[in-house]
Amino acid sequence: MNERTLGSIEAVDRPARRDRPAFDPELRAGLAIVGGMFPPTITSDLIDFMRVSYAGPSVDTLIGGRSICCEERVFEGYEGHALKASVFRHERASGLRPGVLFAHSGGLMFGDRFSGLDRMIDFVELLGVVLVSIEYRLAPEHRDPYPREDVYAALEWMASHAESLGVRLDRLLIAGASAGGGLAAGVALAARDRGGPRLCGQLLDYPMLDDRGLTKSTRQFDGIGVWDRVSNETGWSALLGDARGGPDVSVYAAPARATQLHDLPPAFLDVGSAEIFRDETVAYADALWNAGGDAELHVWPGGFHAFDIFAPHTALSRGMIATRSAWMSRVLGD
Amino acid sequence: MQELLARLKALDPNASLALRIIACFDELVRGGVNIHGLLGAAASLSGCVAGYAGHESARTLRVSPGGEVLKDGGVEKRVGALEADGMTVWLERDGPARVNDRMILERLALALAIRSGHTAEDPLRRLGDLLDANVDVEQRRAAAAKLGLAPRQKYRVATLPLFATWNQHRELLEDVVHTRFGPLHVCVLRADVKQIDASPCGIGVATGVDDLHRSFATALVSLRLCAIPEVPVVVADDYGGLVDLLAQCTIDRPLLDVEELESVMQHPWAAQTLDALLRSASIRDASRIAGVHHSTMQARLETIRGLLSFDPMDGIGRTRVGLAFLAWRVRHSTALDLPPPTGR
Numbered sequence: 289m290n291e292r293t294l295g296s297i298e299a300v301d302r303p304a305r306r307d308r309p310a311f312d313p314e315l316r317a318g319l320a321i322v323g324g325m326f327p328p329t330i331t332s333d334l335i336d337f338m339r340v341s342y343a344g345p346s347v348d349t350l351i352g353g354r355s356i357c358c359e360e361r362v363f364e365g366y367e368g369h370a371l372k373a374s375v376f377r378h379e380r381a382s383g384l385r386p387g388v389l390f391a392h393s394g395g396l397m398f399g400d401r402f403s404g405l406d407r408m409i410d411f412v413e414l415l416g417v418v419l420v421s422i423e424y425r426l427a428p429e430h431r432d433p434y435p436r437e438d439v440y441a442a443l444e445w446m447a448s449h450a451e452s453l454g455v456r457l458d459r460l461l462i463a464g465a466s467a468g469g470g471l472a473a474g475v476a477l478a479a480r481d482r483g484g485p486r487l488c489g490q491l492l493d494y495p496m497l498d499d500r501g502l503t504k505s506t507r508q509f510d511g512i513g514v515w516d517r518v519s520n521e522t523g524w525s526a527l528l529g530d531a532r533g534g535p536d537v538s539v540y541a542a543p544a545r546a547t548q549l550h551d552l553p554p555a556f557l558d559v560g561s562a563e564i565f566r567d568e569t570v571a572y573a574d575a576l577w578n579a580g581g582d583a584e585l586h587v588w589p590g591g592f593h594a595f596d597i598f599a600p601h602t603a604l605s606r607g608m609i610a611t612r613s614a615w616m617s618r619v620l621g622d
Numbered sequence: 623m624q625e626l627l628a629r630l631k632a633l634d635p636n637a638s639l640a641l642r643i644i645a646c647f648d649e650l651v652r653g654g655v656n657i658h659g660l661l662g663a664a665a666s667l668s669g670c671v672a673g674y675a676g677h678e679s680a681r682t683l684r685v686s687p688g689g690e691v692l693k694d695g696g697v698e699k700r701v702g703a704l705e706a707d708g709m710t711v712w713l714e715r716d717g718p719a720r721v722n723d724r725m726i727l728e729r730l731a732l733a734l735a736i737r738s739g740h741t742a743e744d745p746l747r748r749l750g751d752l753l754d755a756n757v758d759v760e761q762r763r764a765a766a767a768k769l770g771l772a773p774r775q776k777y778r779v780a781t782l783p784l785f786a787t788w789n790q791h792r793e794l795l796e797d798v799v800h801t802r803f804g805p806l807h808v809c810v811l812r813a814d815v816k817q818i819d820a821s822p823c824g825i826g827v828a829t830g831v832d833d834l835h836r837s838f839a840t841a842l843v844s845l846r847l848c849a850i851p852e853v854p855v856v857v858a859d860d861y862g863g864l865v866d867l868l869a870q871c872t873i874d875r876p877l878l879d880v881e882e883l884e885s886v887m888q889h890p891w892a893a894q895t896l897d898a899l900l901r902s903a904s905i906r907d908a909s910r911i912a913g914v915h916h917s918t919m920q921a922r923l924e925t926i927r928g929l930l931s932f933d934p935m936d937g938i939g940r941t942r943v944g945l946a947f948l949a950w951r952v953r954h955s956t957a958l959d960l961p962p963p964t965g966r
Contacts, residue, residue: 313653317663320645320784320805321623329959345625511959599623601666601689603659 308508309562312590318599319513319592326598328512330519332428332526335397342394344402347374355379356412361453363445365425366437373442374401375453376412376419386488386620387455389446390421391439391468391475393594395496395515395523397427404465404597407609414613415621418455420446424471427526432541435527436474439464440484443475447485459620461489461553466515466565466594467523469495473543473572476552487553489619491612494559494593495569498544499524499532503567513563513592520564544568549579556584556615558608560591586611624669624687627722638807640725641784643667645798645805647729651736652800660737661685664713664730668723671696671714674734678708702727707735749797749808753779755835766831769795769810776813776828778858779837781806781845783958788820801842803958808838821854822957827866828859839869846955847948864948873953879946880953885929887950895922896947899934 311319330338344350347358358376365371377385388411392403401421411417424438443462450457462479464472469492476490501507501524506517524532524542531537539546555576559569566587573585588595588608596605623646627639646667650660657674664672665687673684673696684692699714704727711731713723734740751757752765763773771777784798784807796809809818813828824845826837840858843865847856858865871877886892898912898919899905909919926934934943 313649313655314659314663316653317646317649317655318623320649321626321642321667349625598626599666601623601662601685601687603662603689606689 310590311513311562311592312595312602312604314602315590315592315595315599315604318595318602322514322598326514328514328516328519329510330395330515330522332522335428335522335526338394338398342398342403344392344400344405347402350402350405350409351376354409354413356409363422363442363449365441366434369425369438371425371438371442372401372423373445374421376409376421377454378412378416381416381418381454384450384454384456386415386417386459386461387446387450387453388417388419388461388463388491388620389439389443390419391424391462391464391471392421393464393466393468393597394426395519396435396467396470396527397523399426399467404594406600407596407612408463410609410613411616411620415617417620418453420453427523428529431529432527432531432538435467436471436478436540439471440475440478443479443485457485459488460485461491461616461620462487463491463493464495465493465597467496469493470497470543473497473555474540476555477543477546478540480551489553490555491616492555492557492569492572493596493612494563494565495543495557495572496520496523496565497542497572498568499528499537499542500544501533503564503571505566505568506564509562509564509592514595514598515564515593517564544572546575549575549581552576552579552581554582554584554619556612556619558586558588558612560593560595561587561589562591563593565593584615623663623666627667638784638786638788639722641796641798641807643722643725643729645784647733648798648800648805651733655737657683657734657737658685658689658691660730660733662689664711664726665689667726668713668715668720671699672726672730673700673712673714674730675710676708676738677710684714704728704731706731707740709734709738709740749795749810750799752810752831753799753808753835753838759832762834763831766834771795771810771831773831776830777834777837778811778813778815778828779826779834779841780809780811780818780823781826781838781841782809782818782820782823783807783845786820786822790819792819803842806842806845806958808841810834816857816859817855822848822850823855824848824957825855825857825859836866836869840865843869843952845957846952848955848957849951850957861948864945867945868949868952871949873949877946877949879930879932879942880949882930883943883946883950886926887954889922889925891922892926893951895919895926896943899923900940900944900947905935 356376357379358374361373361375362370363373390408392399401423412419422442425434462472473492509516557569557573559566573583576583588604596608661672662685665685669687671684671686675682696714700712701715702719702723703710703712711727748765752762794809798805799808824841826841829837844856844858894912898908902908905919909916933939
């Protein structure tokens with residue numbers, strides 16, 4: 289407190305010197321509403337609360353009266369374990385359509401196949417894609433490699449059941465948000481290395497790529513916004529246990545560690561400037577370019593983590609959604 | 623956001639959604655968000671189309687809950703239309719108005735009036751003005767009169783995070799006020815009221831209308847002294863001049879004894895031990911309050927003595943450690959962090 293504001297209200301016209309980007313005003317207003325439902329700092333004792341709080345909406349709410357149908361399927365996850373997949377199609381779609389495999393957000397510890405799915409379902413309507421959202425197993429009950437290998441198994445299942453799912457094998461895309469973005473990037477690496485299904489793109493929304501937590505942005509947002517450094521440590525510890533940050537973490541679990549980034553499908557990466565994943569997302573795009581790859585990167589000023597999920601009506605979110613849609617249309621559209 | 627509000631209510635039935643709506647529009651106004659953005663927030667909060675028509679400009683704008691601008695239409699669905707400051711605002715619903723509609727429209731109308739320069743006085747800041755020493759005293763008195771405060775009465779300010787848990791929320795003179803800690807819930811109480819059925823909550827000292835900023839400052843310190851669940855409410859009166867002193871100093875900048883105390887506070891037992899020592903006249907009393915053996919308390923005291931450059935139990939040393947401990951609690955307060963939701 290300076291002399292002028294001593295024991296009083298902060299002068300509006302005198303912003304304090306900042307050591308981090310400020311949140312966009314519309315998003316700050318959104319935080320006044322969201323606050324408490326998604327605490328900025330998530331420790332392991334909050335996992336149970338978050339599993340309730342971050343549960344996805346119902347299928348009816350997601351579809352919202354649009355001409356989209358949802359079919360529940362079961363596939364064999366890692367080690368043959370039966371897992372659920374929800375398959376969304378346009379009711380009037382005919383023939384084989386582009387396929388999108390989606391890994392949901394939720395810090396590797398919570399969320400389900402309907403969490404944050406609103407924006408992905410739009411592509412069923414806009415582009416006529418077949419959207420497959422899967423119930424991969426969560427940490428800490430299921431540590432690495434379970435979550436990612438479940439997603440990988442889903443990709444193989446989609447490819448081997450392309451006919452019955454109505455999916456075109458030449459337009460298969462993997463998508464993920466936040467923790468799901470990290471899983472998607474890891475699956476893209478694994479598919480390349482194992483000679484797995486060929487992907488036409490990887491959509492990495494504000495992806496969780498790096499367990500080491502060494503970037504500047506990781507330390508810039510303690511205790512504010514959505515998903516801070518401590519939350520991130522909680523998530524990575526749930527996935528990796530004591531191996532987090534050490535020398536024995538695989539590049540498939542933490543793609544930021546990968547040094548071989550050649551021959552990967554075209555990538556789309558978006559992230560907020562006011563979130564901890566900013567630096568690792570920018571670095572991953574940069575590394576893809578350096579390896580001769582195809583990547584499109586957008587950093588949205590003043591955006592907190594996953595702001596398009598929490599405040600989709602804002603100008604920044606609409607910009608992010610439209611930009612992402614344009615890329616999806618280029619990569620997948622007819 | 624409407625869906626978020628509904629979920630929030632389900633998770634915490636005592637959450638004050640109205641306050642969050644106020645805080646939301648307050649942030650939009652402070653951030654200079656345009657008319658499209660203001661309508662988008664109203665639409666998103668209500669889950670239906672929000673519209674506005676300027677009487678003079680004959681400009682109409684309708685925005686969907688997704689933030690998209692819509693073409694003209696929907697006139698038959700308008701509910702709760704509000705006319706103010708040369709404009710009409712409304713929501714478009716298939717059914718009747720819902721519980722928060724009125725609040726959303728009122729705040730939307732205010733925000734639009736401020737944005738379009740139709741209102742010279744910013745009504746959103748009336749309570750904020752009253753508590754701001756930088757505002758001219760005549761202006762503060764005028765604000766007090768408009769709020770129905772009597773010039774010769776004494777009042778006290780209570781402040782809470784927007785996310786405080788309420789057991790019972792009575793009708794209060796309240797608003798959202800911006801502080802350097804972000805938006806806070808602020809209430810003005812009669813001087814004889816020394817409790818609020820909510821936590822965490824800091825209740826300031828009683829003052830006249832001209833000095834309510836001092837009451838607010840002591841309320842802020844009191845709030846920061848709260849520690850959920852052990853200390854849900856702090857009344858500044860209980861600490862008297864100490865809280866007033868803390869309210870007037872720069873706690874977050876280096877302070878001599880507080881810096882020394884930081885090393886003591888690294889011990890997990892430190893807070894409980896110091897609290898017990900400060901509340902008692904002897905080490906024996908202190909060990910009873912802390913619920914530890916006399917020899918344990920003695921050993922801890924020796925550790926503390928080893929880390930401080932003064933004897934915390936001797937003469938002025940007691941005062942020094944007492945004040946430093948309070949300042950440390952304020953500095954390291956978590957009362958303004960979102961409470962862990964599992965406890966609700």
